[in-house]
Amino acid sequence: MAEKTVRQKKPEQTPQTRRTNFLEVAGNYSPEQARLEAGRCLQCKNPVCVSGCPVGVKIPQFIQQIKDGALARAYEIIRADNYLPAVCGRVCPQETQCEGRCVLGKKGEPVAVGNLERFAADWAALPHNAATPCRDAACSVSTGAADAAPQSAAKIAVVGSGPSGLTCAAELNAAGFDVTVFEALHELGGVLAYGIPEFRLPKEIVRREIKSLSAAGVRFETNAVIGKIQTIADLLQNFAAVYIASGAGFPSFMNIAGEDLNGVYSANEYLTRLNLMKAYQPGADTPILKGQNVAVIGGGNVALDAARSALRLGAAQVYLIYRRSRAEMPARREEILHAEEEGLRFLFLHNPLRYLGDEKGFVQKALLQKMTLGEPDASGRRRPVPELGSEYELAVDTVIVAVGTQANPIIKDTTPDLPTDKRGYIIIDENGRTAKKGVWAGGDIASGAATVILAMGAGKRAARSIASTLTI
Numbered sequence: 001m002a003e004k005t006v007r008q009k010k011p012e013q014t015p016q017t018r019r020t021n022f023l024e025v026a027g028n029y030s031p032e033q034a035r036l037e038a039g040r041c042l043q044c045k046n047p048v049c050v051s052g053c054p055v056g057v058k059i060p061q062f063i064q065q066i067k068d069g070a071l072a073r074a075y076e077i078i079r080a081d082n083y084l085p086a087v088c089g090r091v092c093p094q095e096t097q098c099e100g101r102c103v104l105g106k107k108g109e110p111v112a113v114g115n116l117e118r119f120a121a122d123w124a125a126l127p128h129n130a131a132t133p134c135r136d137a138a139c140s141v142s143t144g145a146a147d148a149a150p151q152s153a154a155k156i157a158v159v160g161s162g163p164s165g166l167t168c169a170a171e172l173n174a175a176g177f178d179v180t181v182f183e184a185l186h187e188l189g190g191v192l193a194y195g196i197p198e199f200r201l202p203k204e205i206v207r208r209e210i211k212s213l214s215a216a217g218v219r220f221e222t223n224a225v226i227g228k229i230q231t232i233a234d235l236l237q238n239f240a241a242v243y244i245a246s247g248a249g250f251p252s253f254m255n256i257a258g259e260d261l262n263g264v265y266s267a268n269e270y271l272t273r274l275n276l277m278k279a280y281q282p283g284a285d286t287p288i289l290k291g292q293n294v295a296v297i298g299g300g301n302v303a304l305d306a307a308r309s310a311l312r313l314g315a316a317q318v319y320l321i322y323r324r325s326r327a328e329m330p331a332r333r334e335e336i337l338h339a340e341e342e343g344l345r346f347l348f349l350h351n352p353l354r355y356l357g358d359e360k361g362f363v364q365k366a367l368l369q370k371m372t373l374g375e376p377d378a379s380g381r382r383r384p385v386p387e388l389g390s391e392y393e394l395a396v397d398t399v400i401v402a403v404g405t406q407a408n409p410i411i412k413d414t415t416p417d418l419p420t421d422k423r424g425y426i427i428i429d430e431n432g433r434t435a436k437k438g439v440w441a442g443g444d445i446a447s448g449a450a451t452v453i454l455a456m457g458a459g460k461r462a463a464r465s466i467a468s469t470l471t472i
Contacts, residue, residue, distance in 0.1 A: 007109040008037040015341040019311045022198040022280050025338060029119045038067035041111045044103055049113065052101040054457030055167070057081045059098060059113055066116055075124035078117055083170040083213065084163060084456065086125065086205050089118025091196060092453045093332050125208055153178060154470050157239040159226045159411070162190020163452045164443025165245035166213060167459030168466075173218045175467050180239075182224040187276060190247055191444075192452070194276040195268075197305050199312070200335075203275070227410035232418065232439060241438050241466050244426060245459060248444035250406040254297070258355025259401070263289055263363040267298070267306045267402035274309055291398025294318045295366050297352055298402035299329040304336065306400045307344050318344050319394065323351040323371050323384040349373070351384065353391065355399060365393045405449050423448070432462030433469075440466055 011027035012018070018025050029037065041063045049059045058077055065074035078085045094100070094114040102110030123129055156172050158165045161183040169179045187193050189206040214220060226232065226246070235242050251266030253259050270288070273279040277286035294315045296307040299322035310318045320339070322329060325348050329336060340346075349371040356365040370390035373382035407424040418436045419427045425448055426434060426441040433440050442458030444450060 005036050005040060007040065007112055008033040008115070010115055015338075015343070018199065019308075019342045022309075022312055024202050025199050028122050029115055034066050034116060034119045035069070037112050037116055038063045040104065041067070042103055048101040048103070049098045049111075052097040052099075053081075054097070054453045055082050055460055057098075057117070062120065063111065063113070063116055066120060071120060071123050072129065074120045078120055079124075082117075082456070083167055084209050084452075085117050086121035087163070087192060087201065087209060088453055088456070089114050089116075089121055090201050090205070093451055095333055097453065154240040155180070155238065156466065157182060157235045157242045158245060159232075159235075159242065160184075160190055160245035160247055160443070160445075161188040161210070161220065162245060162247050162443060162455065163192060164247075164455035164459040165190065165243065166210065167456040168243045168245060168440075168442070168463045169218045169459075170213050170216070171460055171463035172466060173213070173216055175463075177467070177470075179217075180219045180221060182226050183220065183222045184225040184246070185276065186222050188220055188222060190245075191249070194249075194272045195302065195305070197271065197275055197309050198280075199308070200305065225410070227414040232411060232415045232436075236438050239438075240470055241440065243432070243459070243462050243466065244411060244434075244439065244441040244445055245443045245455070246408065246411060246445045248405045248407050248425070248449050250408040251401070252404045252406055253401055254352070254403060256352060256354050258357060258363065261355055261357040261363040261399075262361050263291065263397055264355060264399045264401065265289075267296075267302045267400050268405065270306050270400050271302070271309065280309070280313060288313070289398050290314055291396070292316045293396045294398040294400065295352070295394065295396040296320050296400045296402055298322065298404075299324065299331060300402065300404075301331045301335060303400075303402035304331050304339050304344075306402055308335075308339055308342060310398070310400070311342055311344065315398075319347050319396070320344055321347045321350045321352060321366075321368065323349065324381060325349055325373060328373075328381045349384070351386070352399075355396075356393070363396060363399055366396050366399060367391060367393055405444075407445055407448075411445075430461070431465035432458060433465055 043060050047060045062074045062077040098113045099110040104110050155178045158169045158181045161181050169181050173179045188210050192206045251268040273286050273288045278284050279286040279288040290313045294310040296303050307318050307320050350368050351371055353367045353369050355363050358364045370387040371384040372387050374385040377383040409424055412420050412424055426446045428434055428441050428446045432442040440462040442462045443455035
């Protein structure tokens, strides 16, 4: 019988303290907290929580091991299905996935699956707690790439070292393939390195996870822009298959007047300067405008990451401008709550019409229009409708546009026989296979911008397809 106890809360920096630094907001469970939280799990005979996990982590099994104090075993069970558990435990939207399906959540609070996953992964990273992925009959992937190909010598190229590429590489490496990952930037991790701030995902965590893959035999090449140094066709001359996981990091704008003013950033550029180039550190070589009145446009996790970063850079006011209401925001609930605590000002049902600059070409004001919600659109959310005569000006000296991203066209433009849709995303089947022989794709370059764990699921499916195809 599960213990009757409340959901355990992680320790956190106070809002007043954390908005002055880029250190991780939340700490970890203590062993006793982890045991108590694990004790809340009902160990359902039909664990619907597992169906909510895109990579199929065996949730009740690893939680039971934590309850029993068998932490190495808990980590091994997780790692059999998820090669980035310390990352997923921090950034996955558990409330809409595993925890969203937890039976306890129907009448109370669901089991904190993400917190327990993070606890096990961080415990395993301690030097005296070394654990290895489990591959025995009790916890291994029953139909994964590792089962499909015993020790093949075939060479596989993976383009992109984000969550999808890393997962595909890890699965294929475990199956015995010779895997090389090509990363365009100078640091590995893709969106994990350049997109997610240090206070949500410390980069040392990302490096730690990648280091484990490198130690297992995956090779990495940085500063390797596929489409420039080599094309996909070139790779196919030396590799039996190619998995394209180059992401969707090409910024989108609203195409309104004033977006070319100084002080108007894409969220991609703003966060890359902060996360990859460490512009928040004193004496950093990479410049970034530390505005006092900052407007961030958008309602997703990227918008919140940018807004909370601006607060930490010392802004007096940061406005998050979103054209729908709070109920429609796609960002994680925890991030919204943290942002509120830190002093972010939400301007719901607002939309920018244009930006106005001074005589030197720097943004000075945003012309905003109020919105109301009409009938649902194709996304299922109520459509924002302009409120006539509601325009007003808001004084700002920095604008960060976080309204989505697009596929970078470099691979599409250098691979004319690789089918893409009208938005430039690579067309794939349910297993990640493209119409071009020997080429698979997945993650944001095929689906459009999505979550880390969904990209990982795509990498896993593609790895299984590649493995089964090359071993027939």
